[in-house]
Amino acid sequence: MTTTQPTRRPDDATRDELVAAGAVVHAGSDSAREWWRDAVIYQVYPRSFADADGDGIGDLPGVTSKLGHLASLGIDALWLSPFYRSPQRDAGYDVADYRDVDPLFGTLDDFDELLAGAHARGIRVIVDLVPNHTSDQHVWFAEALAAAPGSPARARYVFRDGRGPGGDEPPNNWQSIFGGPAWTRLTDPDGTPGQWYLHLFDSTQPDLDWTHPEVRAEFADVLRFWLDRGVDGFRVDVAHGLVKADGLPDWDGHVEMVAGAGDGTADETTGDVEPGAPEDGSTGAGNQGPMFDQDGVHEVYREWHQVLDECDGDRCLVAEAWVEPLSRLARYVRPDEMHQAFNFSFLTTGWDAAALRRVVAASYRANDEVGAPTTWVLSNHDVVRHPSRLGLADPGVRPNGVFATDPQPDEELGLRRARAATLLMLGMPGSAYLYQGEELGLPEHTALPAEVRQDPAFFRTEGAEAGRDGCRVPLPWAADAPGYGFGPTGETWLPQPASFARYAADVQDGVAGSTLELYRAxxxxxxxxxLGHGGLAWLDAWAGSADVVAYRNRDVVVLANLGTEPVVLPAGTEVLLSSGPVATDRSADPQVRVPADTTVWLRA
Incomplete structure (x- = not known):
């Protein structure tokens, strides 16, 4: 019989050697700083958070009713996904009126009550802004449909004549991110075929033309409307997509909502890239093509920065920009533009120590050059939840949803890795975003039947992609209540899996070792x-380890064991926090063993 030996620290390093800082990746600062530089921000997807009126769809009063939960979690701010008037063809990302609340979610008074309640608890509020496109029910698009080609009403959108005989072919070969062509042809009032309009997403979401002064003036006014109500900032949807290349040239690449991750390796000490690995931290997370990341978007965000500067207080702009390399992403957070940009290169990195070290080092290098924080994220409403993603046989795979017929995630393994990944992320300087339910360890719902799915990506790909419904299932608040306490009637707009009972908030509250209590701690x-405004330096003692990510931030050492064997820590090490159980032997000189897929925070 053979026994597995734990991985010992290199060269039997002493405790002092273990905590000694190696190469400094990010220096940090103790100087005065804006709140958003180190904030932990919680994403609320309103229709799935909490339902106050019993119609099975979450609403703003439901969010208000759970502010105590958010306050006890310890977040600094919440980000509200869209709650504006909308026909809900894309869950509110098809906006018909940017200055009003959809009755599905409540009223403007309900919003004001939520904002006041959050501020009373010291929680700031960021709202979603969707500037790339409107709903086809927006008054502007109705005017455009009623107007003639070349009219001022049509100039607000991207209308073009078709190619080929009779204009029967689309103006170019672009494809929608949701699948299918990115162009739809109108039928004129006399029944004859008319012009085509561009929609990078669903056909009910026509793209605006951001070269038009009226479009730019309108959104500056929308910003002021919500700023005057007291919001603390805006998360900007498809921030890299507003401006398209001149001439709208054909492009032979494939546009995807979420691209796959890479698997390059890097030198652990310096962050320098080994042969065969990307030098810029790229993981394949960037959208490419003439419809994305055009230089003209930066002029828009410089204007918006000035709008925010008109206000009292410290407001912020957050870019949802699927852009690589990281040096291109950093252009969005230059001092006169946005304040944060989600680090999707980090999100799309697989469960690989060297790859994580590489993307962390590259992220700080790019953002430090422009004086911006790095903004970490592991899950959101557009991607498979990280407890399920990290439980896949290949955790570097980035599926657009999971079907019941697909290979299924290992639920136990995925949660263990997710908890470890979260501690690894929250120990790093910068800002961090949490997606609702991840504090409960919620997995993806991977068995939704076709008849309940609502994501337009599922329908536009004719069922080839599962889409995003699996990460949007209503939250479980009470294990024994109908609908797991989501609302008073037990109705839920998407069905919840039976597994949600063991993840419900009430069965985790106050329970040592639960995921909820881990997040709070x-x-x-x-x-x-x-730690949010500290510095980061790799630890020399682990510079050569293939399976360990270890760094020092201020007086705390963060060590993640991504390997298969336990890692032995020096005698006398004080463990502040662990993502899972650690073992301490009973010898006269006790040593702590960190199991596989576990992260610990140590006193250094």
Missing amino acids: ALATRRAEG
């Missing part, structure tokens, strides 16, 4: 230790 320790 991590956010409290992060705040107490000042």
Whole structure:
């Protein structure tokens, strides 16, 4: 019989050697700083958070009713996904009126009550802004349909004549991110075929033309409307897509909502890239093509920065920009533009120590050059939840949803890795985003039947992609209540899996070792230790380890074991927090063993 030996620290390093900082990746600062530089921000997807009126769809009063939960979690701000008037063809990302609340979610008074309640608890509020496109029910698009080609009403959108005989072919070969052509042809009032309009997403979401002064003036006014109500900032949807290349040239590449991850390796100490790995931290997360990341978007965001500067207080702009390399992403957060940009290169990195070290080092290098924070994220409403993603046989795979007929994630393994990944992320300087339900360890719903799915990506790909419904299932608040306590009637707009009972908030509240209590402890320790505005340096003792990510931030050491064997820590090490159980032997000189797929925070 053979026994597995734990991985010992290199060369039997002493505790002092273990915590000694190696190459400094990010210096950090103790100077005065804006709140968003180190904030932990919680994404609320309103239709799936909490339902107050019993119609099975979450609403703003439901969010207000759960502010105590958010306050006890220890977040600094919440980001509200769209709640504006909308026909809901894309879950509110098809906006018909940017200055009003959809009755599905409540009223403007309900929004004001939510905002006041959050502010009373010290929680700032960021709202979603969708500037790339409107709903086809927006008054502007109705005017455009009623107007003639070349009219001022049509100039607000991207209308073009078709190619070929009779204009029967689309103006170019672009494809929608949701599948199918990115152009739809109108039928004129006399029944004859008319012009085509561009929609990078669903055909009910026509793209605006951001070269038009009226479009730019309108959105500056929308910003002021919500700023005057007291919001603390805006998350900007498809921030890299507003401006298209001149002439709208054909492009032979394939546009995807979420691209796959890479698997390059890097030198752990310096962040320098080994042969065969990308030098810029790229993981394949960037959208490419003439419809994305055009230089003209930066002029828009410089204008918006000035609008925010008109206000009292410290407001922020957050870019949802699927852009690589990271040096291109950093252009969105230059001092006179946006304040944060989601780090999707980090999100799309697989469960690989060297790849994680590489993307972390590259992220700090790019953002430090422009004086911006790095903004970490592991899950959101557009991607498979990370407890399920990391439980796949290949955790570097990035599926657009999971079907019941697909290879299924290992639920136990995925949760263990997810908890470890979260502690690895929350220990790093910068800002961090959490997606609702991840504090409960919620997995993806991978068995939704076709008849309940609502994501337009599922329908436009004719069922080839599962889409995003699996990460949008209503939250479980009470294990024994109908609908797991989502609302008073037990109705839910998407069905919840039976597994949600064991993840419900009420069965985790106050339970030592639960995922909810882990998140609460991590956010409290992060705040107490000042980790969000600290620095990061790799640890020399682990510079050559293929399976360990270890760094020092201020007086805390963060060590993640991504390997298969336990890692032995020096005698006398004080463990502040662990993503899972660690073992301590009973010898006179006890040693701590960190199991596989576990992250620990240590006192250094």
